[in-house]
Amino acid sequence: MKIDNSRFGPGKKFPGSAVLHVPANSGVALTKECASLAKNGWAFVCPFLAVEHNGRFTGYRWQPWSPLRSGPVMTREQDQWRAVWPAGTRVAAMEETRSLPELVRAYRRIQPLPDVPGKTVCDRVRRTIFLDLWLADGRITHTYHDVIRLLKELENTHLAEGTLLYLPGWFAPYDQKYPLYEPAEELGGKQVFRRMVALAGKIGSVIMPHLNFWGYDPRLDPLMDRSVVQARDHSGNLAHWPKFCNLFMGNEISYMRISHPDWQKLFFRYFDALVGDYGLEAVFLDQMGNVLEDPACDFQSATTALLRRIHASFPHLLIGGEVLSEALTDHVGLIQSIWLNDVHEQSWSPVIKHLYAGKVRFLPHLFLAAAKPCRYVVTNYQWFVERGTEAAFKHYQSFNRRLGGIPSVRIDYNRFGIDAESRAVLKTR
Secondary structure, eight states, rough: OOTTTTTOOOEEEEETEEEEEETTTEEEOOOGGGGGGGOOOOSSSSSSEEEEEETTTEEEEEESTTSSSOEEEEEEETEEEEOOTTTTEEEEEEEOOSSSSHHHHHHHHSOOOOTTTTTHHHOOOOEEOOOOOOOOSSBBBBHHHHHHHHHHHHHHHHOTEEEEEETSSSSTTTTTTTTSSSGGGGHHHHHHHHHHHHHHHHTOOOEEEEEEESOTTTSSSOOOOHHHBBOTTTOOOBBBETTTTTTTTTOOOBBOOOOSSHHHHHHHHHHHHHHHHOOOEEEEEEEETTTOTTTTTEEEHHHHHHHHHHHHTTOOOOEEEEOOOOOTTOOOOOOOOOOOOOOHHBBOOOOOHHTTTTTTEEEEEHHHHOOOOOOOTTTTTTTHHHHHHHHEEEHHHHHHHHTTTTOEOOOHHHHHSHHHHHHHTTOOO
């Protein structure tokens, strides 16, 4: 990334042998061997950078910070690192420490994190099962009846207590019909859904349906004036997840201005009924943490307001989200880790693990690979195709352990049951 000095300050130089521990994605360590990664730029999840050199660690923190400000841009110049902050940023260096955990503890004394609503539920979770119900192409792989069968098996094998069931495609084909969140007759209907949630609560499991905090399916009959409510990007174009970019699911999602009264009325009509009527303990809000530079909607403050509104009505609800950002951690205690591509594995840093220990728990992204070649919403993800199911499964499990994530598997219960490899992960302490 070329630095435009009209926008950024003069920056700070570090020795070329230093390692820059970047709190982005699930933690990135920039070394001289992976200097090319610095060209990517990084969206910092909090205003903190750790520099390791000759066995010593120095931290840098800055203000102002928001998810829309990516923090310093780092480049490699003549065997030196250069970090350049946006103009007007106030940067402060911290005292040196002898370890990264010690440095992070010093930072957290300055910038502490609160406990989040839903922490009691989150702390109960020992393992997660991803179970896909209705795929984007219209195939139904599991119904609410199948979830009930799985819950009963978990109870009989002493794995029910503390199991979180994450259910993509639980009310419609995946990434469709947002935000009409109500149980589908095709999957068993409202009464079976209610029985499923009640059984989970009885045996100590938690049902977590997949929702989207700003997503609207443009194929629905008009539910609002989208020309006014739909978000626009920095160029003024209507914001959406376009079908041609969505190689995995193939469905377009329009992004709404979540502060708009028409959107809030529609979203909470279904959200409140779902959580309240069925007594859910957890929900997943996909793409939570993403923000846009829309002049008609301040997404950072609007997201915070939406989360406060949810927890005002449901104080103990656990919210899971996709994108880690310290702007969310007052309310979102369960976050997906990054997609785990090879480049990221080679340059991983435990900085995220240390920064959020005891406050935020991690589970794999929706792209979690199954142990068996099953049917799920991202079956044609190229990373799986190139490496094969077994290699992808082992890769994900290895990274999840390094991050300290919740032991998690994806299963095709109707075809394979709980396979031996997945069962071993679920028994992990």
